[in-house]
Amino acid sequence: MISSKKIAYIETFGCQMNERDTEIMAQLLGRDGYEVTDDLDRANLVVVNTCSIRGKAEQKAMSMLGRLKHSKRKNPGLMVAVTGCVAQQEGRNIQERMAHVDLVVGPQSIYRLPELIDAIRTSGEKRTAIDQAASFAIPSLLPDSKRTSLLHKRFVTIMQGCNNFCTYCVVPYTRGREVSRPPGDIIDEVKHLVANNVREITLLGQNVNSYGQDRDDRDYPDFPTLLRKVAEIPGVVRLRFTTSNPKDLSEELMECFAELDNLSPHFHLPVQSGSDAVLKRMNRKYGIGQYLEKIEGLRRYCPEIAITTDIIVGFPGESDEDFAATMVLLEKVRYDGAYSFKYSDRPKTVSAGFDDKVPEEVKSDRLRRLQDRQQEITTERYRDCLGHIMEIMVEGESRNGEGQWSGRTGANQIVNFTGNPTLQPGQILKVRIDEACQHSLRGCLI
Ligand code: 5AD
Ligand code: SF4
Numbered sequence: 001m002i003s004s005k006k007i008a009y010i011e012t013f014g015c016q017m018n019e020r021d022t023e024i025m026a027q028l029l030g031r032d033g034y035e036v037t038d039d040l041d042r043a044n045l046v047v048v049n050t051c052s053i054r055g056k057a058e059q060k061a062m063s064m065l066g067r068l069k070h071s072k073r074k075n076p077g078l079m080v081a082v083t084g085c086v087a088q089q090e091g092r093n094i095q096e097r098m099a100h101v102d103l104v105v106g107p108q109s110i111y112r113l114p115e116l117i118d119a120i121r122t123s124g125e126k127r128t129a130i131d132q133a134a135s136f137a138i139p140s141l142l143p144d145s146k147r148t149s150l151l152h153k154r155f156v157t158i159m160q161g162c163n164n165f166c167t168y169c170v171v172p173y174t175r176g177r178e179v180s181r182p183p184g185d186i187i188d189e190v191k192h193l194v195a196n197n198v199r200e201i202t203l204l205g206q207n208v209n210s211y212g213q214d215r216d217d218r219d220y221p222d223f224p225t226l227l228r229k230v231a232e233i234p235g236v237v238r239l240r241f242t243t244s245n246p247k248d249l250s251e252e253l254m255e256c257f258a259e260l261d262n263l264s265p266h267f268h269l270p271v272q273s274g275s276d277a278v279l280k281r282m283n284r285k286y287g288i289g290q291y292l293e294k295i296e297g298l299r300r301y302c303p304e305i306a307i308t309t310d311i312i313v314g315f316p317g318e319s320d321e322d323f324a325a326t327m328v329l330l331e332k333v334r335y336d337g338a339y340s341f342k343y344s345d346r347p348k349t350v351s352a353g354f355d356d357k358v359p360e361e362v363k364s365d366r367l368r369r370l371q372d373r374q375q376e377i378t379t380e381r382y383r384d385c386l387g388h389i390m391e392i393m394v395e396g397e398s399r400n401g402e403g404q405w406s407g408r409t410g411a412n413q414i415v416n417f418t419g420n421p422t423l424q425p426g427q428i429l430k431v432r433i434d435e436a437c438q439h440s441l442r443g444c445l446i
Contacts, residue, residue, distance in 0.1 A: 006034040009043035013061050014051025016204055016242065017107075017175070018084055020155045022049050025083065025110055032114040045079045045117065046071070050086035052170050055344035061086050065098055072100040079103070079117065083110055085174035089347055091130045106130035107175055108160070132176040152393070152426025153200035153238075156189050157181060158226065162206040163214075164245055166272075167283045167350035168312065168343065171206055178207065178214045183221050187229060194235030199426040200264075200393060201230065203241040209248035224252040231260040237428065238393060238410065240264050246271065247286045249294050257302035264410040265302050269294070270310035274329030275322035278315050281354070288329065295333055306336040306381075306411030313370060314343045314363030316354035323366050330373055336381050336411060338374045342367050375438070382413070382436035389446065390415070394427045406440075407431070414440040 008029045012022040025047060026036045037043055046068060050061035065082065072078045081103035082094055088106035095101050102120055105113060109129040116127050161176040162169075190201055203226075205211060211223040221229065231239050239262050244253075246269055256263055269291075273279055276287045298305050311326060330338070342363040345352040392407030392415050405419030407429065417431055431443030 006032070006045065007043045008034045008036050008045040008047065009038070009040045010036065010047040010049060011040075011064060012049045013057055014049070014053065014084065016155050016202070017157070017160075017206070018049050018051060020157055020204060021083070021107060021110055022047075023155075025049070025113055028111065028113055032117075040071075044075070044077055045081065047081045047083055047113075050082060050084035052085040052089050052174060052346065054341055055346070058086055065094075065101065069098065069100045079120065081105060081113070081117070083107070083113075085170065088130050088132075088174040089170065092128050095126055095128065102126050104128040104130065106132065108132055151196075152198060153202070154193050154198045155202050155204045156186060156193070157205065158186055158203045158208060159205035159211050159214075163210070164207060164285075165283060165350075167281065167354075168315065168346065170346040170349060173348045175206060178210060180212050180214050180220070183226055183229065186226065187233065190230055190233050190236065194233060197426065199235070200238040200240070201236055203227070203230065203239070205241075206243060207245050207248065208241050209244045209250070209253065222252075224250065224256055227253070227256055227263070228260065231256075231262050236262055237426070238262055238264050240266065240412075242268050244269060245284075246291050246294055247284065249298075251297065254294075254297045254301045257298065257305060264412070265305045266308070266411045267298055267305055268308045268310075269298075271329065271333075272310060272312050273315060273318070273322065274326035275318070276325075278318055278322050281317060281351070282312075282315060283350070288325070292332065304411070306413070307333065308337040309333075309335050309339070311338055311340040311370065312343050313340060313366040314358035316343070316351055316358065317356040318343075318358055318366075327370065327373065330370070330377060334377055334381065335374065336413075337378050338370075340367060340370050340374070379436060379438060382441055385413070385433045385441055386436060388433050389430055390433060390443070392417075392429055392431055392443075394419075394423050394425050394429060396425045397423075409441075415443045416440055417443045417445055419445070 010022050010026060012018055029036060048061055048064055051057040068080050079102045080100055082101055083105045084107060087104045091104060094104050103116055112129055116129055120127055159178055159180045161178045162171045163178045165172050209223050211226055212220040271291055272282055272284060274288060390409050392409055394407045398404040398406055403418055404416060405423060406414055406416050408414060415431055430446050432446050433441050433443045435442035
């Protein structure tokens, strides 16, 4: 039953940027008198925050939108909004294909959500807001600490967009060019969060290493300088950041891992391929030699650092030899974890126009081989932790009750352990690791 009360449901696909955007939208709607619910059936506004990084991600969002057609048939008062990267990419096409969609809002325009909804309610007309304002600024909004379940850890956006134009990637088209957020706003937001019991902060951007480079101002901090400033804020127990392009990873940033006690020893460094020829066609602007030097540098400054990566298999023209080079890279780096994907064509990208597309079966076969080997390496890396005493941050009690709790190491590995009712999420504890499972560790409190 739809009541006259304003009730919103938000579904989130995609990356942490989108998760953060969902928090912001929830806050804006909350200020506008909405209750934000987890129960889709109670809502009279549904926002689908979409991702278009790969074909599959886009299909997921589209099929949810398809299902909402039936919901709207039952409840004609239901308003349907599409936000995120598919919204930006497709614009009005979405409403042309799906008449039940009232509102399409690109990532740069989410701050206008309440105003756009009001405009639709008064005019009865659909709206699309996908302008990519040249001087787009992230408003200095302070987050509503009541909304998310994981109150002890939060994301803080430091920049939007990307200037790299890797040939496979849709992000420069959906999220626009790089825009850094003023350091004062970032610091204020972090201070506000720690004052509200947040203990772990992740600085977010598509390409955090180029923070500040879009500004002419010489006094604007670069990324390592910003990182040091945030690390200094009392109450920041753990600090993380994501994502970086290897080409911009500086020695100064590596040094931060030796220097800052609260910077967690984890680096997500997407490599995409182990073949120089493929990297070149991807326009990544580094070769494997340089990449390996960066890994070595990180391990020199911080021997215990965990390194994770992203890999695409079956990029157009990827030969058996190219793929073999990626498999060799796994052995050389011994990643703690890797996210791997089959290449898919994305709208407007350069590689969508490349010849030599790799057949689907070949992609699937390569993906399986890569994932199988990486899983073995991940497990071997987990086994290296056996017997070690590690500091974990408590995440929470597991759903099945029975006193089982989980936490995360600085390297972001999940550790399950038998806890007690006095524990609090965000608390730091010491555990001894006695078991390595496929996707997690098991320890006991000491
Ligand atoms: N096809 C497959 N994977 C892709 N990624 C980005 N674009 C594509 C694409 N067109 C992967 C990259 C990136 C991660 C977020 O998604 O590995 O690092
Ligand atoms: Fe998906 Fe990329 Fe957009 Fe994030 S920025 S939602 S990963 S397309």
